[in-house]
Amino acid sequence: MLRSTIIARLADGLPLAASMDDEEGVDISEYKNQAKQIFKRLSTDSETRCSVESGPYYFHYLIEFGVCYLCLCDRSYPKKLAFSYLEELQKEFNEKYGNEVGTVARPYAFVKFDTFIQKTKKQYKDTRTQRNLHKVNEDLQDVTRIMTKNIHEVLGRGDQLNNMSEMSRRLNEQSQTYLKNAKKMNWQAMWQKYGPPSLVAAIVLLVLYIRIFWW
Amino acid sequence: MQSEPPIHELDAEPPRPWIANTSSIAGSPMANCPPSYQRCTFNAIPNTTQLLSKCKIPLALVTSPFRHLLPGDEPVPVIQPEQIVRCRRCRTYINPWVQFVEQGTRWKCNLCYVVNEVPSFFDWDQETRQPRDRMKRVELTHSVIDFIAPQEYMVRPPQPVVFFFVIDVSYNAIQSGMVATAAKAILSALDSIPNSDSRTKVGIMTVDSTLHFYNLNAQASEPQMLVVADLEDVYLPLPEDLLVLLSESRGIIESLLGRIGDMLKGTQNVQNALGPALKAAYKLLSPIGGKIIVLQATLPTLHDGALKAREDPKLLGTPKEATLLQPASGFYKTLAVDCSRAQVSVDLFAFSPQYTDIATLSGLAKYTGGSTYFYPGFNAARPEDALKFANELTHFLGRPLLLEAVLRVRASRGIRLTAFHGNFFLRSTDLLALPNVNPDNAYAIEMTLEENLSTSLACFQSAVLCTASNGERRIRVVTLAVPTTGNLQDCFLSADQSALAVLLAKKAVERSLSSKIEDARDAIVHKLTEIMGAYKQNFTTSGQAVQLLLPENLKLLPLLILGLLKHAALRATSTVSSDMRAHVLGLQYVFPLEFSITNIHPRFWALHNIDIQSDNNGEGVFPPTLNLTSAKLERHGLYLLETGMEVFLWVGRAIPQELCSLLFDKPSYDQIPSGKVLKIVVNAQMCLIAIFQVILPALQNAYSQKVNGLINKIRQIRLLMFTSYPHLYIVKEDGDQSLRMWFLSHLIEDRIEQAYSYPQWLGHLRDQMAKVSSG
Numbered sequence: 001m002l003r004s005t006i007i008a009r010l011a012d013g014l015p016l017a018a019s020m021d022d023e024e025g026v027d028i029s030e031y032k033n034q035a036k037q038i039f040k041r042l043s044t045d046s047e048t049r050c051s052v053e054s055g056p057y058y059f060h061y062l063i064e065f066g067v068c069y070l071c072l073c074d075r076s077y078p079k080k081l082a083f084s085y086l087e088e089l090q091k092e093f094n095e096k097y098g099n100e101v102g103t104v105a106r107p108y109a110f111v112k113f114d115t116f117i118q119k120t121k122k123q124y125k126d127t128r129t130q131r132n133l134h135k136v137n138e139d140l141q142d143v144t145r146i147m148t149k150n151i152h153e154v155l156g157r158g159d160q161l162n163n164m165s166e167m168s169r170r171l172n173e174q175s176q177t178y179l180k181n182a183k184k185m186n187w188q189a190m191w192q193k194y195g196p197p198s199l200v201a202a203i204v205l206l207v208l209y210i211r212i213f214w215w
Numbered sequence: 216m217q218s219e220p221p222i223h224e225l226d227a228e229p230p231r232p233w234i235a236n237t238s239s240i241a242g243s244p245m246a247n248c249p250p251s252y253q254r255c256t257f258n259a260i261p262n263t264t265q266l267l268s269k270c271k272i273p274l275a276l277v278t279s280p281f282r283h284l285l286p287g288d289e290p291v292p293v294i295q296p297e298q299i300v301r302c303r304r305c306r307t308y309i310n311p312w313v314q315f316v317e318q319g320t321r322w323k324c325n326l327c328y329v330v331n332e333v334p335s336f337f338d339w340d341q342e343t344r345q346p347r348d349r350m351k352r353v354e355l356t357h358s359v360i361d362f363i364a365p366q367e368y369m370v371r372p373p374q375p376v377v378f379f380f381v382i383d384v385s386y387n388a389i390q391s392g393m394v395a396t397a398a399k400a401i402l403s404a405l406d407s408i409p410n411s412d413s414r415t416k417v418g419i420m421t422v423d424s425t426l427h428f429y430n431l432n433a434q435a436s437e438p439q440m441l442v443v444a445d446l447e448d449v450y451l452p453l454p455e456d457l458l459v460l461l462s463e464s465r466g467i468i469e470s471l472l473g474r475i476g477d478m479l480k481g482t483q484n485v486q487n488a489l490g491p492a493l494k495a496a497y498k499l500l501s502p503i504g505g506k507i508i509v510l511q512a513t514l515p516t517l518h519d520g521a522l523k524a525r526e527d528p529k530l531l532g533t534p535k536e537a538t539l540l541q542p543a544s545g546f547y548k549t550l551a552v553d554c555s556r557a558q559v560s561v562d563l564f565a566f567s568p569q570y571t572d573i574a575t576l577s578g579l580a581k582y583t584g585g586s587t588y589f590y591p592g593f594n595a596a597r598p599e600d601a602l603k604f605a606n607e608l609t610h611f612l613g614r615p616l617l618l619e620a621v622l623r624v625r626a627s628r629g630i631r632l633t634a635f636h637g638n639f640f641l642r643s644t645d646l647l648a649l650p651n652v653n654p655d656n657a658y659a660i661e662m663t664l665e666e667n668l669s670t671s672l673a674c675f676q677s678a679v680l681c682t683a684s685n686g687e688r689r690i691r692v693v694t695l696a697v698p699t700t701g702n703l704q705d706c707f708l709s710a711d712q713s714a715l716a717v718l719l720a721k722k723a724v725e726r727s728l729s730s731k732i733e734d735a736r737d738a739i740v741h742k743l744t745e746i747m748g749a750y751k752q753n754f755t756t757s758g759q760a761v762q763l764l765l766p767e768n769l770k771l772l773p774l775l776i777l778g779l780l781k782h783a784a785l786r787a788t789s790t791v792s793s794d795m796r797a798h799v800l801g802l803q804y805v806f807p808l809e810f811s812i813t814n815i816h817p818r819f820w821a822l823h824n825i826d827i828q829s830d831n832n833g834e835g836v837f838p839p840t841l842n843l844t845s846a847k848l849e850r851h852g853l854y855l856l857e858t859g860m861e862v863f864l865w866v867g868r869a870i871p872q873e874l875c876s877l878l879f880d881k882p883s884y885d886q887i888p889s890g891k892v893l894k895i896v897v898n899a900q901m902c903l904i905a906i907f908q909v910i911l912p913a914l915q916n917a918y919s920q921k922v923n924g925l926i927n928k929i930r931q932i933r934l935l936m937f938t939s940y941p942h943l944y945i946v947k948e949d950g951d952q953s954l955r956m957w958f959l960s961h962l963i964e965d966r967i968e969q970a971y972s973y974p975q976w977l978g979h980l981r982d983q984m985a986k987v988s989s990g
Contacts, residue, residue, distance in 0.1 A: 018372040020503055105295060107366040108373055111686045112412040115460060122455075 002085065002124060003028055003057065004072040005117050006035055007093060007110075009101055010063060013039035016101065017093070017113040019121065031057060031072055037155055042068055047147060051079060054151035062086040065094055067101055079146065080136050085124045092116055219842055220774045220964075220973070225812060226840065230711050230768060232258045232697040234672065239311040239696070243356035246311035248695040251288075252359055253278040253677060254808060255697050256718060258709035262668040262699035270706045271749040273742075274664070275718045276624065279657035279807045280677045280693045281617060283935050291691070294353045295363040297336045299690070304329045307625055308362075309354050310694040312674050319349075325674045325696070326627050358695070364680065364688040373682040374558065375414035376616055377505025379458065381492050382475070384421045386485045388512035392595025393566045395476035397510050400605040402472045407613030409684035410461055417468060418458035418499065421475065424486035424517060426495055429471055432456040433464040438471040440478075446491040446518045451499055458499055487513040490520025493550055493579075497559060504558030504619055506585075506651055511576070512566045512593075520546040526570045532789030537731040539793040540800070542575040551582035555640040558619040560585045560651035564608070566593035567794075574797035581801065582640045584649040586611075586656070586938070589798040599942060606940040614938070617652035617689075620681030624660055627673040634661040636721040638805050652681055655937045657807040659721045668699045707750055707766050716775035717811045719743075723785055724804045736785055743776050744983045751984055777976050778815040778843075778963040788968055802860075810937050813859045817961045819843055822922060823853040823867075823874060837925060844964040844973070850948070853878070855922075856961055857929050862941045863958050868948040877918045887947060 005019040013036070034054055042063070052059040053075070060082040061070040069086045097110050104110075124132065229250040239246030256275045261267040267274060284290065300309040302324035314323045321330050337349040353360055380401065388394050408415060421427040426446070430439040430453060441452040451457060461468070489511060496507045514522050522543055530536050542548060554561060562585040565571050577587045588607060595601045622639070623646055624632060632645055637658035639647040647658070679691045700706060719739050726735035751764060765772065783791050784799040791799075806814060819841045841847045841854075848854065853874060854865040870884050879887050914920075926943060933939045946958045959967065966972035971979060 015366060015372070020372060020374065106363050106687060107369065108686060108688075111372055112414055114372070114375070115414060 001074045001077060002071055002082070002121055003074070004032065004035075005089070005121070006032075006039075006070050007089070007113070008039045008068050008070070010042060010044065010066045010068050013042075014104075015039075015107050016067065016097075016104070017108065017110045017117065019117045020114055028057075028072065031055070031059075034151060034155070035059065035070055035072065038070065038151075039068060041154060049083065049146045051146055051148045052151050052154050053148060058082075059151070060086060062090060064090050065098060065101075067093065069093070078136050081124060081132055083146070085120060088120055089117065092120075220771055222771065222774070222816070222840060222842055224771055225713070225816060229254065229713060230258050230709070232695070233700075233705075233709055234696060234698045239355075240313055240315065241311060241350040241352075241355045243311065245289075245357045245359075246696075248358040248693055251282060251809070252280060252693050253675065253695045254711060254714045255675065255695060256711055256714045257706060258697060258711060259700040259705045260668070260673050260697050261664075261703070261706045262701050264664045264667060266701065266703060266706065267664050269749060269753070270703055271742075271745045272706070272710050272715065273718060274630075274662045275714070276626075276660045276662065276675050276695070277657055277714050277717055277808050278624070278660065278677050278693065279654075280622070280679050280691050281652050281654045282657075282807060283614070283654045285932065285935055291359050291361050292353050292357055293361040293363065293689075296352075296354070297341070298334055299362055299365070300331075300334060300337075300354065302327060302329060303331050305625060307676055308678060308690075308692045308694075310674070310676060310692065311355050311358055312672060312694065312696040313355075325670075325672060326625055326676065328628060328670070359691070359693050362690040362692065364690050368680055368690065369688050373686040373688055374504045374618055375412070375416060375686075376409050376618070376684050377416045377418075377458065377500060377503055378408065378612070379418045379496055379500055379505060379507050380420065381489075381496055381507060381509045382419065382421045383423070383487055383489070383509075383511045383513055384427075384475075384479045384482065384484075385423045385487045385513045386482060387567065387569075388510075389476075389479055389482055391512060391566060391568070391593055392601070393510065393512050393593060394479070396595045396601045396604055397564075397608070398472045398475045400608040401612070402469060403605075404609045404612040405461070405465070405468070407609065408461065409613075409616050411685045413460070413462045414686070415461045416458045416503075416505070417461045417464075419468070419471060419475075420457075420492060420496060421479070422488055422492040423479075423482065423484040424488060426488065426492050428452050428457050428495075430456045431459040431464045431467050431471065433459065433467060435467065438467050438474075443495070446488050449491045449495045449498070451495060485513070486516045487511075488517040489515035490546055490550075491518050493561070494519065497550065497554055497557070500559045501554075501557035504650060505560075506616075507554070507559060507561045508564070509561060509579070510564045510566075511571065514567075514569070514571055515576075520544055520550075522572045522575055524570045525572070526793050528789070531791065531793065532787065534731050534733060536793065536796075537727070540574045540728055540732075540797055542578050543572060544575055547575055547578040548582060551579050552640060554579075555583050555648050555650055558650045559583065560649075562611070563587045564590070564604075566590045566604075568592050568594075570792075571794055573794045573801070577797060577801045581638050581804075584639050584651055584653055584656070586638070586653055586805075587798065587801055588938075589794070591792075591795065603940045603942060606934065607938050610934050610938050610940075614654065616684040617654075617679075617681040618650065618684070620649040620652045620679055622647040622649060622658070622677065622679045625676045625678070626662060627668065627670070627675075629664055629666045629668045630662050630673060630675075631665045632660055633663050635659075636661075636725060636804060649679075649681075652679065653805075655807065656805040657717075657811075659718050661718070661722075671699055673697050673699050703753055707754070708768060710766075710769055712769050712772045712775065713808060713812050715769075715772065716779065716815065717806075717808050719776070720779055720782075720803050720806075720811060720815065723779065724800045727785065727800055732785055733787070736780055736787070739776055739779060739785075743772065744980065746772075747980065747984060773976060773980060774964070774973065775812070775815055777971065777973060781960070781963050781967065781970055782815055786968075787970070807936065810859050810933075813857070816963065817843065817856050817858040819847070819857075819962075820855045820925075821847070821852055822855050822864075822925075823849075823851065823870070825921065842964055843962045845959060845962050848948075855925065856958065857941070858961060859933055859937065860939055860941055862926060862929055862943045863961075864943065864945045865958060866945065866947050874918070877914070877916050878922060880914060884947075887945065 006015060007017045008015045048063045050061055056075060057072050058075055059070060059072055061068055069090050071082060071086060073082050093113060236244050236246045254277050256272060261270060305327040307324055307326045312325045316323050316330060320333055322333050323330050338346060340347045382394060384394055419429050426443045428441045443452055514524060525543060530539060560583040561579040563576055563580050565573060580587045590604055593600050635641060638656055639649050642648045675695045677693045682688050719742060723735040723739050726738055747765060784803050820838045821841060825838045850867045850869040851871060852867040853870060856863040866887060875881055875883060881887050930940055933941055946954050964973035
């Protein structure tokens with residue numbers, strides 16, 4: 001079952017269109033928030049097609065011409081079908097609004113695309129229809145090459161990287177301090193070991209020296 | 216006080232707050248809110264709690280942030296700044312009355328006095344890499360602005376416009392012609408329904424003893440009716456196609472509307488299942504939100520929400536009348552609250568020759584921010600009834616729409632909001648939920664001083680977050696700045712009598728519905744005497760005790776209060792049916808300020824001596840208004856009286872022959888017909904488009920054109936102001952008794968049915984004052 005669809009601009013995560021969802025019985029607001037965060041993490045070097053698993057659902061997304069098309073579906077929904085759906089949306093959206101994407105500033109500027117989303121959604125709803133079965137069997141896209149990730153990885157990765165650099169910096173600092181302290185202690189230890197005797201030796205030498213030269 | 220109150224002051228410029236626009240931060244002439252958007256009962260607020268309680272005038276705000284723009288009004292500027300600047304503590308939007316501190320690097324909020332950072336884009340334009348003058352920014356020069364809201368202000372994508380019609384098709388509805396007229400009106404209004412993004416959805420359901428849904432799939436060749444008879448557990452017969460895109464299914468919808476009148480013509484079904492119908496409609500609309508428009512001509516009789524004909528004429532005019540004004544069933548309020556949560560609003564059009572229990576049904580509109588329209592005794596065979604309904608419905612469907620809105624009012628520190636009046640659902644102490652913003656409605660907010668005000672300026676800001684019909688998420692911010700004062704005399708002199716009268720009207724409505732109408736009347740009179748007593752005690756010497764003294768700006772307050780006491784909503788009488796009473800009370804609760812004043816104090820002109828030449832460009836210049844007393848009625852005169860909801864044309868018995876023929880095309884007075892009138896409809900080429908029972912013809916002579924022009928102008932303005940297309944009634948001096956009594960009941964300075972005349976009223980007040988000063 002296709003639960004929700006969001007189309008956003010890649011550069012800044014600005015939502016361009018979304019489906020008005022029938023949320024009766026299912027609360028997916030948490031997943032919608034995750035979708036927003038996914039948009040934030042994406043950039044031009046991200047993979048063009050990816051699936052992210054999160055709880056009982058999958059996020060499938062497709063990036064093309066600076067726009068990201070994302071849909072939230074049940075785990076049981078076939079991947080091929082989901083990507084075929086996203087490709088249809090992408091073709092139509094690009095044709096209609098492709099050139100205007102860079103110029104809009106307000107969120108949901110193309111919310112009227114919702115009608116097309118609803119229509120397409122209806123067609124893809126039932127996974128057992130002739131049309132959809134046919135699509136699944138066709139070799140549209142080698143789906144096995146599409147990476148499957150986990151949502152925590154995707155959202156957490158950024159944090160972890162930050163943590164890593166923070167930790168390594170701290171480690172660096174601490175090791176510098178350690179070096180300094182170690183050197184200091186070394187000196188102190190040496191001083192303690194050889195200090196008094198060498199002092200005594202120096203005094204004796206001095207006395208001898210004075211005695212020899214004075215007499 | 217004079218025996219003839221100076222009523223021309225009612226039409227004069229409304230009083231403004233006692234602060235110049237130049238003291239705002241950018242000194243712009245539009246810095247302070249125009250009175251048509253927001254008005255405070257004081258134009259110089261007392262700055263201590265003792266002062267406020269001493270002067271007895273209630274502190275309140277009457278606001279209509281989304282009022283209709285009448286021709287000649289400035290449009291509201293719409294901006295999309297890089298970032299919407301708000302105070303970090305109280306979340307007030309930056310406005311023309313903040314202050315810049317620390318060499319302009321920070322700004323001080325004028326409501327909570329916290330200092331905030333000024334963002335860099337105020338002084339530097341990123342795009343053009345040029346410095347910019349921050350004082351030119353729209354947020355700092357205009358008090359009424361629209362922001363385009365960024366994504367943080369949306370919980371879901373903007374909803375489309377959705378209209379769902381629930382039409383009563385029981386015997387009464389078909390016989391009176393309501394269904395046919397409604398179908399025709401909706402058909403002709405389909406083009407004007409807001410549909411700029413082609414997402415608008417429309418659905419229709421008809422109701423009698425069963426529910427009829429219609430499959431409006433665009434692919435089908437004709438609409439298909441599905442009957443659901445299970446009223447116990449309502450379900451939707453189809454998962455989709457009950458609510459369809461207007462642009463796609465236009466043909467099918469038109470075909471359905473064209474046939475709906477004939478389809479059920481011979482019905483003998485007198486039952487109506489409105490409750491289950493509303494539950495089904497709610498089920499259908501709750502995922503998206505939208506408007507449910509109920510056209511009802513019968514008392515709901517089946518299942519949930521069934522109502523009984525409980526009107527008892529013996530109770531009218533007695534204290535027990537209040538029971539008839541209480542809702543008979545809690546079903547409608549509960550449903551309304553659920554609807555409000557799902558962003559669904561309900562509007563009610565009621566037509567009935569018999570009792571329709573408006574008191575209960577209007578709860579639907581009240582808590583969802585909708586409106587109630589009442590057409591008692593509607594009969595489509597009378598073209599004037601049909602025309603009024605058609606005009607109002609067309610305007611209602613075509614006006615710009617604002618959806619899924621919330622309204623919040625903020626005031627300076629020290630001022631606390633205590634009560635809210637109007638049609639909305641109150642969520643969390645000060646958030647008004649409006650699934651649909653009604654530009655006809657105004658809201659009154661009562662306030663009190665919690666602590667003494669330390670600054671010289673008190674500000675009130677109303678902010679409405681809403682979705683426009685084209686899918687844009689907008690925030691309208693209206694800011695009003697009023698200076699504070701420690702001088703009691705200033706407080707009295709700055710009071711706004713119109714705002715005060717309107718506030719008292721709304722409080723009276725609330726009191727009538729929660730206890731009794733007598734209590735409401737007593738409360739108003741008590742408040743007036745309190746105010747007058749306070750003024751007297753503080754500002755008059757004992758020698759002036761016999762006179763009735765009020766400051767200049769409150770001179771018309773006794774007249775307005777008298778008008779309110781004689782208004783159909785509050786009058787002590789047994790001639791107003793409880794449906795009418797409930798309806799008028801509901802209307803007074805939401806009337807915008809100008810409309811409310813006209814309704815309380817109707818406008819009255821003499822037409823027999825108007826100067827036709829003074830109006831060469833056909834603008835419709837009105838003659839000076841007259842005091843509302845029958846002393847002004849001359850036997851040879853012709854008069855026009857307008858209440859906002861009705862227009863009366865009074866013909867004196869000795870009207871000159873000439874005027875008779877000029878205006879009515881009749882040779883003498885006796886032959887002039889009286890009653891409800893249809894205006895003749897002409898197009899730009901002065902060709903008759905419709906000719907019905909003509910009573911007031913539009914003749915070619917200048918006099919007739921002038922009079923018709925005035926009446927048309929009234930209708931045009933009232934339609935814009937409140938979606939009201941007033942009926943025109945011709946009243947002859949010796950004609951129909953009930954029509955005459957109705958006309959005369961609007962002359963509030965006269966004595967009517969044991970109520971005071973204006974001089975008697977003043978005498979009564981004088982007696983009350985005498986009691987006060989003896990202390």
